Amino acid sequence: xxxxxxxxxxxxxxxxxxxxxxxxxxxxxxxxxxxxxxxxxxxxxxxxxxxxxxxxxxxxxxxxxxxxxxxxxxxxxxxxxxxxxxxxxxxxxxxxxxxxxxxxxxxxxxxxxxxxxxxxxxxxxxxxxxxxxxxxxxxxxxxxxxxxxxxxxxxxxxxxxxxxxxxxxxxxxxxxxxxxxxxxxxxxxxxxxxxxxxxxxxxxxxxxxxxxxxxxxxxxxxxxxxxxxxxxxxxxxxxxxxxxxxxxxxxxxxxxxxxxxxxxxxxxxxxxxxxxxxxxxxxxxxxxxxxxxxxxxxxxxxxxxxxxxxxxxxxxxxxxxxxxxxxxxxxxxxxxxxxxxxxxxxxxxxxxxxxxxxxxxxxxxxxxxxxxxxxxxxxxxxxxxxxxxxxxxxxxxxxxxxxxxxxxxxxxxxxxxxxxxxxxxxxxxxxxxxxxxxxxxxxxx
Amino acid sequence: xxxxxxxxxxxxxxxxxxxxxxxxxxxxxxxxxxxxxxxxxxxxxxxxxxxxxxxxxxxxxxxxxxxxxxxxxxxxxxxxxxxxxxxxxxxxxxxxxxxxxxxxxxxxxxxxxxxxxxxxxxxxxxxxxxxxxxxxxxxxxxxxxxxxxxxxxxxxxxxxxxxxxxxxxxxxxxxxxxxxxxxxxxxxxxxxxxxxxxxxxxxxxxxxxxxxxxxxxxxxxxxxxxxxxxxxxxxxxxxxxxxxxxxxxxxxxxxxxxxxxxxxxxxxxxxxxxxxxxxxxxxxxxxxxxxxxxxxxxxxxxxxxxxxxxxxxxxxxxxxxxxxxxxxxxxxxxxxxxxxxxxxxxxxxxxxxxxxxxxxxxxxxxxxxxxxxxxxxxxxxxxxxxxxxxxxxxxxxxxxxxxxxxxxxxxxxxxxxxxxxxxxxxxxxxxxxxxxxxxxxxxxxxxxxxxxxx
Numbered sequence: 089x090x091x092x093x094x095x096x097x098x099x100x101x102x103x104x105x106x107x108x109x110x111x112x113x114x115x116x117x118x119x120x121x122x123x124x125x126x127x128x129x130x131x132x133x134x135x136x137x138x139x140x141x142x143x144x145x146x147x148x149x150x151x152x153x154x155x156x157x158x159x160x161x162x163x164x165x166x167x168x169x170x171x172x173x174x175x176x177x178x179x180x181x182x183x184x185x186x187x188x189x190x191x192x193x194x195x196x197x198x199x200x201x202x203x204x205x206x207x208x209x210x211x212x213x214x215x216x217x218x219x220x221x222x223x224x225x226x227x228x229x230x231x232x233x234x235x236x237x238x239x240x241x242x243x244x245x246x247x248x249x250x251x252x253x254x255x256x257x258x259x260x261x262x263x264x265x266x267x268x269x270x271x272x273x274x275x276x277x278x279x280x281x282x283x284x285x286x287x288x289x290x291x292x293x294x295x296x297x298x299x300x301x302x303x304x305x306x307x308x309x310x311x312x313x314x315x316x317x318x319x320x321x322x323x324x325x326x327x328x329x330x331x332x333x334x335x336x337x338x339x340x341x342x343x344x345x346x347x348x349x350x351x352x353x354x355x356x357x358x359x360x361x362x363x364x365x366x367x368x369x370x371x372x373x374x375x376x377x378x379x380x381x382x383x384x385x386x387x388x389x390x391x392x393x394x395x396x397x398x399x400x401x402x403x404x405x406x407x408x409x410x411x412x413x414x415x416x417x418x419x420x421x422x423x424x425x426x427x428x429x430x431x432x433x434x435x436x437x438x439x440x441x442x443x444x445x446x447x448x449x450x451x452x453x454x455x456x457x458x459x460x461x462x463x464x465x466x467x468x469x470x471x472x473x474x475x476x477x478x479x480x481x482x483x484x485x486x487x488x489x490x491x492x493x494x495x496x497x498x499x500x501x502x503x504x505x506x507x508x509x510x511x512x513x514x515x516x517x518x519x520x521x522x523x524x525x526x527x528x529x530x531x532x533x
Numbered sequence: 534x535x536x537x538x539x540x541x542x543x544x545x546x547x548x549x550x551x552x553x554x555x556x557x558x559x560x561x562x563x564x565x566x567x568x569x570x571x572x573x574x575x576x577x578x579x580x581x582x583x584x585x586x587x588x589x590x591x592x593x594x595x596x597x598x599x600x601x602x603x604x605x606x607x608x609x610x611x612x613x614x615x616x617x618x619x620x621x622x623x624x625x626x627x628x629x630x631x632x633x634x635x636x637x638x639x640x641x642x643x644x645x646x647x648x649x650x651x652x653x654x655x656x657x658x659x660x661x662x663x664x665x666x667x668x669x670x671x672x673x674x675x676x677x678x679x680x681x682x683x684x685x686x687x688x689x690x691x692x693x694x695x696x697x698x699x700x701x702x703x704x705x706x707x708x709x710x711x712x713x714x715x716x717x718x719x720x721x722x723x724x725x726x727x728x729x730x731x732x733x734x735x736x737x738x739x740x741x742x743x744x745x746x747x748x749x750x751x752x753x754x755x756x757x758x759x760x761x762x763x764x765x766x767x768x769x770x771x772x773x774x775x776x777x778x779x780x781x782x783x784x785x786x787x788x789x790x791x792x793x794x795x796x797x798x799x800x801x802x803x804x805x806x807x808x809x810x811x812x813x814x815x816x817x818x819x820x821x822x823x824x825x826x827x828x829x830x831x832x833x834x835x836x837x838x839x840x841x842x843x844x845x846x847x848x849x850x851x852x853x854x855x856x857x858x859x860x861x862x863x864x865x866x867x868x869x870x871x872x873x874x875x876x877x878x879x880x881x882x883x884x885x886x887x888x889x890x891x892x893x894x895x896x897x898x899x900x901x902x903x904x905x906x907x908x909x910x911x912x913x914x915x916x917x918x919x920x921x922x923x924x925x926x927x928x929x930x931x932x933x934x935x936x937x938x939x940x941x942x943x944x945x946x947x948x949x950x951x952x953x954x955x956x957x958x959x960x961x962x963x964x965x966x967x968x969x970x971x972x973x974x975x976x977x978x979x980x981x982x983x984x985x986x987x
Binding site for chain 2: 136138139140141171179180182183184186187188189190191192207208209214238241242244245246248249251252253254356357358359389390391392400401404405406407408427428429459462463464465466467468469470472473474475476531
């Protein structure tokens with residue numbers, strides 16, 4: 089919500105980069121320790137001695153895909169309200185304690201996960217009380233009625249505010265249409281009807297069902313040894329009941345629409361936002377590496393990608409044009425997008441479709457493939473150069489059950505991808521003639 | 534010049550300048566170099582900061598610094614259009630650029646052994662840029678799309694633009710970084726050539742490198758690549774001074790939206806190098822007291838207790854060349870009006886003026902600043918960015934580490950003093966985003982070949 093006056097960058101950071109877990113080499117991978125608590129909570133730990141700080145990231149299989157459709161927003165509200173009360177502590181007391189210790193507490197949810205994180209200095213006078221309070225808000229939130237009502241109103245206002253953004257309208261329409269009949273259709277920030285219908289009982293029941301040991305993963309990194317890490321994990325998650333792991337999600341393949349669909353929504357924006365796509369791949373997909381590397385050439389490598397060259401560099405149609413796979417538990421979307429002034433939208437759409445069709449049929453050139461491999465492997469050290477980034481990777485490895493050797497294996501697997509494999513994977517998995525197209529804008533005309 | 538001779542010649546200078554993990558030097562051509570060794574990961578970030586930005590732009594040429602930033606990737610006499618990005622990408626690097634109100638900066642992040650590649654390309658485009666007319670015309674259209682994306686279609690960004698243009702009447706801070714669309718439409722390649730020749734020179738730049746490197750070797754490498762570029766006589770811009778404000782200013786802007794928004798700001802000082810200059814630090818603490826998280830006054834009083842605001846944020850970025858604004862951006866909660874919210878914010882301001890902040894509040898802000906100083910070091914890029922910005926606006930990178938002590942020294946009385954001195958009626962600007970919900974409703978959609986959902 090805050091207006092950032094500081095900078096204009098030359099281009100948007102790559103959307104795909106944040107969403108795809110990518111490369112590692114054997115030489116510099118951090119050593120991951122992994123164990124499971126008595127209640128089933130899985131812990132992933134990396135010792136990082138260079139800064140006197142500790143980062144904890146706890147995620148539960150409790151993302152918006154777990155919302156009952158008439159209660160869309162339940163995952164988000166449960167997650168968001170954890171630090172609004174526990175026992176005799178209210179929201180004021182919890183915030184005062186965390187912030188007085190200088191720690192940073194945050195919560196967030198996406199379609200698969202709901203998570204909370206804590207960042208603290210390792211000074212035990214700060215860390216110990218922070219850990220105790222963190223454990224308490226995870227295990228025993230009180231969901232005060234006054235907080236529920238207030239935060240419900242704020243969330244509803246947030247939905248209204250977001251309607252002013254064509255990008256937001258397009259993304260919501262895209263998921264709603266692509267995953268119609270599947271929980272991925274539900275927005276991560278809830279629906280108006282769902283938020284209005286939520287009760288305190290819904291929140292306490294959702295918390296009791298999902299915030300349990302067998303449904304939990306802790307990613308832990310910092311200036312502590314293994315013994316201290318074990319004690320911290322026990323202290324933070326040990327008191328959660330074991331409960332049950334969440335059941336498998338419905339299969340996307342059973343509900344995904346086939347056939348070409350175009351959805352056009354008017355919006356008073358000067359630009360049209362275009363999104364084109366279909367359901368893509370899972371986190372553990374057998375085609376993961378060919379699809380990842382192929383997309384890198386197509387639209388995942390910033391200004392040097394084919395889409396950028398054709399749409400931005402040659403034709404000046406858009407500031408930002410991209411494509412990415414968003415790998416989720418079930419196949420997340422494969423998505424191409426751009427924004428252009430309303431009068432150019434038909435031209436931009438035609439160019440994107442042509443580039444996609446051509447790439448799907450023929451795959452990358454040998455030069456493009458070689459360049460992509462050099463970028464992905466040569467840039468490996470940048471992907472794990474901070475505690476924050478390593479923590480994000482630990483979370484994904486833990487949550488999706490990727491092998492602990494995932495990081496060591498990554499570079500060899502990228503190197504092994506051939507142009508033929510990319511062509512084959514794209515021909516089987518990408519269907520330019522059967523995609524969903526969402527078009528939002530045109531209001532100024 | 535050989536490496537050995539260089540090392541001997543520079544050793545004394547480096548020892549004198551060395552203070553903790555940072556080494557700095559200035560080449561004979563005026564290029565300032567700051568290197569911080571950070572050996573946590575085998576990577577390096579290189580940033581070059583030019584002391585030119587929108588605050589140097591005369592009326593009519595707004596946005597020219599940012600357009601030039603885009604054109605810096607369009608080829609030189611040696612490297613053709615697009616080669617910069619391609620070479621960095623093939624080396625596993627990430628690169629980009631950003632324009633702030635007082636600066637234009639370019640960066641590369643690479644595996645540590647590849648720093649020379651970045652230096653070679655960056656030194657080349659410091660002086661050899663080819664500003665081709667056709668490429669300029671194309672890139673200008675991209676920048677216009679960027680403006681539509683970031684500003685024209687973002688009601689709150691439009692409101693901020695109007696707010697700055699109200700609070701500043703003469704000084705260039707009144708203009709948006711990306712420029713006014715009308716000015717962009719009139720910009721010529723000749724304007725850019727003049728701007729580039731005038732500002733892009735070693736004596737108008739700072740090179741900041743942070744990473745798993747040997748600082749002396751980095752300085753030697755920088756000398757090899759940037760050393761031969763001649764210095765250039767700089768003709769500084771003379772930004773019009775902002776006259777003292779003598780009464781509350783108000784503006785409003787209508788935009789297709791459903792939720793109103795309120796901006797309230799006060800002219801406030803930027804950081805300076807004077808060691809007795811405590812006011813910006815007191816304003817930072819005031820910022821933290823009012824808006825430093827869930828336990829700060831705005832969140833506690835206005836959002837949770839009175840439920841009059843859905844959100845209130847303070848903006849105060851004193852790392853700047855000229856005086857800035859201390860401002861609030863606020864959204865009224867459902868059923869409450871902007872006028873009610875403004876009154877509630879004013880009441881909070883009166884309270885910090887009339888009574889000293891509590892010792893617990895002061896302690897909390899200081900604990901947060903100390904912790905966040907450590908957390909920040911998790912990112913080499915952000916460290917480089919902070920040092921580069923400090924140097925570029927005429928300050929000193931050492932403020933990065935000194936700011937924690939400076940904040941620690943702030944007293945409750947000083948917080949009260951700056952609140953009384955700057956948060957005054959005659960120093961206030963208020964801008965209202967007046968939503969036009971009617972326009973946001975879907976209209977009959979224009980056909981797109983395929984038509985509606987089917």
